[in-house]
Amino acid sequence: xxxxxxxxxxxxxxxxxxxxxxxxxxxxxxxxxxxxxxxxxxxxxxxxxxxxxxxxxxxxxxxxxxxxxxxxxxxxxxxxxxxxxxxxxxxxxxxxxxxxxxxxxxxxxxxxxxxxxxxxxxxxxxxxxxxxxxxxxxxxxxxxxxxxxxxxxxxxxxxxxxxxxxxxxxxxxxxxxxxxxxxxxxxxxxxxxxxxxxxxxxxxxxxxxxxxxxxxxxxxxxxxxxxxxxxxxxxxxxxxxxxxxxxxxxxxxxxxxxxxxxxxxxxxxxxxxxxxxxxxxxxxxxxxxxxxxxxxxxxxxxxxxxxxxxxxxxxxxxxxxxxxxxxxxxxxx
Amino acid sequence: xxxxxxxxxxxxxxxxxxxxxxxxxxxxxxxxxxxxxxxxxxxxxxxxxxxxxxxxxxxxxxxxxxxxxxxxxxxxxxxxxxxxxxxxxxxxxxxxxxxxxxxxxxxxxxxxxxxxxxxxxxxxxxxxxxxxxxxxxxxxxxxxxxxxxxxxxxxxxxxxxxxxxxxxxxxxxxxxxxxxxxxxxxxxxxxxxxxxxxxxxxxxxxxxxxxxxxxxxxxxxxxxxxxxxxxxxxxxxxxxxxxxxxxxxxxxxxxxxxxxxxxxxxxxxxxxxxxxxxxxxxxxxxxxxxxxxxxxxxxxxxxxxxxxxxxxxxxxxxxxxxxxxxxxxxxxx
Numbered sequence: 212x213x214x215x216x217x218x219x220x221x222x223x224x225x226x227x228x229x230x231x232x233x234x235x236x237x238x239x240x241x242x243x244x245x246x247x248x249x250x251x252x253x254x255x256x257x258x259x260x261x262x263x264x265x266x267x268x269x270x271x272x273x274x275x276x277x278x279x280x281x282x283x284x285x286x287x288x289x290x291x292x293x294x295x296x297x298x299x300x301x302x303x304x305x306x307x308x309x310x311x312x313x314x315x316x317x318x319x320x321x322x323x324x325x326x327x328x329x330x331x332x333x334x335x336x337x338x339x340x341x342x343x344x345x346x347x348x349x350x351x352x353x354x355x356x357x358x359x360x361x362x363x364x365x366x367x368x369x370x371x372x373x374x375x376x377x378x379x380x381x382x383x384x385x386x387x388x389x390x391x392x393x394x395x396x397x398x399x400x401x402x403x404x405x406x407x408x409x410x411x412x413x414x415x416x417x418x419x420x421x422x423x424x425x426x427x428x429x430x431x432x433x434x435x436x437x438x439x440x441x442x443x444x445x446x447x448x449x450x451x452x453x454x455x456x457x458x459x460x461x462x463x464x465x466x467x468x469x470x471x472x473x474x475x476x477x478x479x480x481x482x483x484x485x486x487x488x489x490x491x492x493x494x495x496x497x498x499x500x501x502x503x504x505x506x507x508x509x510x511x512x513x514x515x516x517x518x519x520x521x522x523x524x525x526x527x528x529x530x531x532x533x534x535x536x537x538x539x540x541x542x543x544x
Numbered sequence: 545x546x547x548x549x550x551x552x553x554x555x556x557x558x559x560x561x562x563x564x565x566x567x568x569x570x571x572x573x574x575x576x577x578x579x580x581x582x583x584x585x586x587x588x589x590x591x592x593x594x595x596x597x598x599x600x601x602x603x604x605x606x607x608x609x610x611x612x613x614x615x616x617x618x619x620x621x622x623x624x625x626x627x628x629x630x631x632x633x634x635x636x637x638x639x640x641x642x643x644x645x646x647x648x649x650x651x652x653x654x655x656x657x658x659x660x661x662x663x664x665x666x667x668x669x670x671x672x673x674x675x676x677x678x679x680x681x682x683x684x685x686x687x688x689x690x691x692x693x694x695x696x697x698x699x700x701x702x703x704x705x706x707x708x709x710x711x712x713x714x715x716x717x718x719x720x721x722x723x724x725x726x727x728x729x730x731x732x733x734x735x736x737x738x739x740x741x742x743x744x745x746x747x748x749x750x751x752x753x754x755x756x757x758x759x760x761x762x763x764x765x766x767x768x769x770x771x772x773x774x775x776x777x778x779x780x781x782x783x784x785x786x787x788x789x790x791x792x793x794x795x796x797x798x799x800x801x802x803x804x805x806x807x808x809x810x811x812x813x814x815x816x817x818x819x820x821x822x823x824x825x826x827x828x829x830x831x832x833x834x835x836x837x838x839x840x841x842x843x844x845x846x847x848x849x850x851x852x853x854x855x856x857x858x859x860x861x862x863x864x865x866x867x868x869x870x871x872x873x874x875x876x877x
Contacts, residue, residue, distance in 0.1 A: 213546055220804070220825065223728030225738050227588055228804050228825035231564075255560055318861025321662070325654070332662035343861060395556030396866040405558050471553070471561050491824035492553065492561035528651025528676060533729040 214248035217489075217503075217542045218496040222525070222534035230496030232472065234487040234504060237412035239422035241386060244483060245507070247541065250412075253393050253405035254488045259469030261348050262288040262435050263384060263414060264401075267376040268351040269431035273358030277307035284438035285445035286347030290468060292448030293322025293342035295330075300445060301341045304350035308357045315340035316367050317349045317399040324448055345399035347445075352401070369394055369402040378404065383428070384414035398470060408486040411475060416484030419465060419477025436465050436477070452498045452520070456505070459516060464505060468494065474501040481508050495536060499523065503538050547581035550822075550836075550875045551829040555858070555867035563829030565805065565822040567837060570745035571815050572755035574719060578840070580874065583745075586726050586738035587821045592802030594681050595621040595768050596717060596747060597734075600709040601684040602764035606691030610640035617771035618778035619680030623801060625781030626655025626675035628663075633778060634674045637683035641690045648673035649700050650682045650732040657781055678732035680778075685734070702727055702735040711737065716761070717747035731803060741819040744808060749817030752798060752810025769798050769810070785831045785853070789838070792849060797838060801827065807834040814841050828869060832856065836871050 213231065220228040233248030265287040268274050274284060282300050291297035305311050319340045321328040331338060340346055349366075352373050356363035361372045368374065369391075381404065382389055389404040397403040416422070419436070421429025439446050443457035446467070456466045465477040472489030474497045485504050489496040502520035509517075521543075524535040546564065553561040566581030598620040601607050607617060615633050624630035638644050652673045654661040664671060673679055682699075685706050689696035694705045701707065702724075714737065715722055722737040730736040749755070752769070754762025772779050776790035779800070789799045798810040805822030807830045818837050822829040835853035842850075854876075857868040 222588055222736075223738075224725055225586060225588070225728065227728075229823050231824075253558060255555055255558070316862070318863075320861050321658070325661075328658075329654070329662065329665035332665040333668060335666060392557055395558065395560075396860065396864055398860045398866070400860055400862050400864055403555075405556075490562050491564075491826055491829075493824055493826070496824075527729065527731045527733055528653050529649070529733050530651075531729055531733055533731070 214490055215541045216539050217247065218499050218536055219539055220525075220534065220536050227534065230489050230491060230493050232487060232489040232496065232500055233408055234485070234500060235408040235412040236483055236485050236504060236508065237409060237416050238482050239413070239416040239420045239484070241413050243409070250408040253407055254411075254473065255395050255403050255405045255471065256411055256475065256486070257397060257403060257469030257471060257473050258290040258345065259411075259467050259473045259475040259486070260381060260414075261290065262418065262439070262465070262467060263381050264348060264377050265351050265435055266380045266428065266431050267355050267373065269434055270427060271355045271358040271376070273354040274434075276358055277304070277354055279304065279307070281438040281441040282445050283347075284435055285442040287351035288435055288439055288467065289347045289446045290344045291347060291445065292324030292327060292451065293338070293344065294324050294327045294448050297347070297445065297448065298341045301346040301350050304347065304354060308354055310353060312340045314353050314363060315343070315346060315349045317343040317345045317401075319343060343399060345401070348401070349399065367400045367402070374402055380428070381414065383424070384417050385410035386413055408488060411486035412484040414484065415465075415475050415477040415486060416482065419479040419484060420482050422482070436462060436479070439465060452501070460513070464509075466501060466505070468497065472497040474498070476501060476505065478505070478508055483508055499536050499538060500542065503542050547823055548874045549872050550580065551832050551869055552872055553858075553867065553869050560867065563822050563824060563826050565820060565829065565833055566741055567818070567820040567833060568741040568745040569816055569818050569837065569841065570742060570749050572746070572749040572753045572817070574746050576742070577816060583741040586740055587744075587806065588728050588736050588738045588804065589744055589808065589819070590730060590736060590802030590804060590806050591623045591678065592744075592800050592806045592808040592819070593714065593747075594623065595751065595772070595798070595800060596714050597681060597710045598684050598768055599713045599761065599764050600688050600706065602767055603760060604688045604691045604709070606687040607767075609691055610637070610687055612637065612640070614771040614774040615778050616680075617768055618775040620684035621768055621772055621800065622680045622779045623677045624680060624778065625657030625660060625784065626671070626677065627657050627660045627781050630680070630778065630781065631674045634679040634683050637680065637687060641687055643686060645673045647686050647696060648676070648679060648682045650676040650678045650734075652676060676732060678734070681734070682732065700733045700735070707735055713761070714747065716757070717750045718743035719746055741821060744819035745817040747817065748798075748808050748810040748819060749815065752812040752817060753815050755815070769795060769812070772798060785834070793846075797842075799834060799838070801830065805830040807831070809834060809838065811838070811841055816841055832869050832871060833875065836875050
């Protein structure tokens with residue numbers, strides 16, 4: 212019942228560390244195309260489902276009412292680095308409703324983009340909730356509440372109208388009733404429901420193709436995908452895997468990271484959804500596994516560009532090459 | 545052949561992530577007291593062997609010649625956070641030889657202690673090699689070279705006199721010839737030889753007791769342990785596991801972290817050495833496994849204080865309790 216080793220970390224001639232994980236690749240009818248490991252046990256998708264959590268922002272009419280363009284919609288799907296452009300976009304979303312960062316209940320950590328954190332410190336400032344990597348998602352929740360004409364203030368409660376809408380959307384896409392006992396609290400305080408990788412992959416196959424969804428929901432999904440493809444920097448930030456993938460592939464690949472080693476993707480041309488989790492929560496391994504999955508299901512011509520994500524080199528503080536990561540045979544064969 | 549799951553990460557009611565690992569607990573004669581998983585395959589000890597790498601600093605006469613006290617010796621064994629007091633101590637070590645940070649070849653990252661990194665940025669400064677977590681070790685290498693009257697400049701080469709001394713010391717303590725093909729380059733550019741956990745634990749049993757060592761080497765080990773017990777803040781820093789353990793237990797527990805999930809300890813009263821590695825390199829799990837080992841081998845009366853390290857709670861940006869870590873049955877039974 213243990214998941215296979217999918218990624219090895221090398222130093223010199225030896226394997227220094229190992230990462231296990233599970234992967235599900237599913238089509239929009241729920242047909243399983245490829246699996247590795249246990250895809251049945253519920254896992255918390257964390258931020259990997261932000262694009263699904265953003266569907267009510269479109270469906271409620273909030274995005275249209277507040278005049279949101281690609282940047283705002285991409286940020287609603289984002290785990291951003293808290294770079295200045297991310298912060299400004301979140302601020303703009305809230306300002307459209309007449310609110311500011313005091314409306315956000317995500318907490319106020321320093322930006323995860325370290326140069327931006329240092330820049331903030333250099334300017335003698337402290338972070339606000341706008342710097343939280345989830346500020347776009349939370350601004351989206353607030354805007355959705357405003358469009359639904361409900362009090363936004365308790366928007367992170369699972370009982371709040373916005374979260375009930377989010378839950379219903381995810382249940383529709385993943386083809387599963389989400390269990391209350393599988394509801395955890397995310398790093399940003401929003402509810403997060405655990406579900407099997409199998410169903411998570413199904414949700415992204417449907418998110419990518421619209422297949423089996425209502426035409427309104429299929430359109431909302433297409434709008435979010437188009438926004439992320441147009442503004443991939445807003446989905447993550449400088450040098451980040453999600454951003455680099457979508458900058459390169461545009462609307463052909465939608466990809467989103469989640470904490471604790473989760474990654475989800477939609478490949479609309481192939482009609483596939485991908486969901487994976489690294490057992491130990493390591494983001495470095497989750498990225499490599501996702502790169503391997505994109506390589507596997509995209510046409511041959513796209514593969515050479517992906518090579519550097521499959522064999523990333525590790526350099527030390529002096530820039531000396533000391534090792535690297537590589538997929539194991541079970542992942543790459 | 546897979547190592548057992550030793551630590552589980554919980555969110556809400558579910559296990560979100562899992563960490564596997566191996567542990568060896570050995571006495572100074574090489575008698576095995578306790579093991580979990582594979583303790584035969586070589587692992588890179590990384591910074592967990594800094595105290596062993598610092599033995600030539602004493603044995604060469606450098607520490608005495610340059611008038612080093614507890615702070616300097618503790619810093620030579622340290623993976624410090626780059627807090628101002630750490631930086632000042634490294635600077636003092638180099639100044640004693642008439643040198644400065646230009647002599648260090650460890651690279652110049654931002655301090656790992658994030659408040660210190662922001663303070664540096666706030667002051668409009670950039671980090672130097674003194675801020676590298678290994679600056680004390682490197683300063684120790686430079687001072688050793690000076691005391692041995694050899695050119696210090698190439699001190700990170702495995703062929704340099706200082707590294708040959710380091711290698712011979714580790715071979716003596718671990719009871720094993722270190723293989724050239726098992727030599728990797730550490731994050732700080734110093735050579736790092738992989739060895740089985742079994743032998744690594746033996747080295748720390750001997751480091752803690754002096755048993756089987758020459759009287760000069762046993763004295764040098766005792767001097768370093770006394771320095772770390774007297775100045776545990778210099779070994780790691782504010783809020784760090786190594787510092788908290790040695791602040792609490794003093795000379796009864798010597799403990800040192802290494803990158804990629806390694807931890808080593810000496811329990812002098814019990815005559816035991818401990819070496820462990822988390823398969824995936826996770827420090828959060830390595831700390832918990834070490835806390836479980838200290839709990840297991842220290843007297844009953846010491847155990848209650850260790851409880852919070854065995855069941856650490858996870859809080860999100862708002863301070864809400866969202867989950868925690870716990871030892872699995874195989875670790876705690």
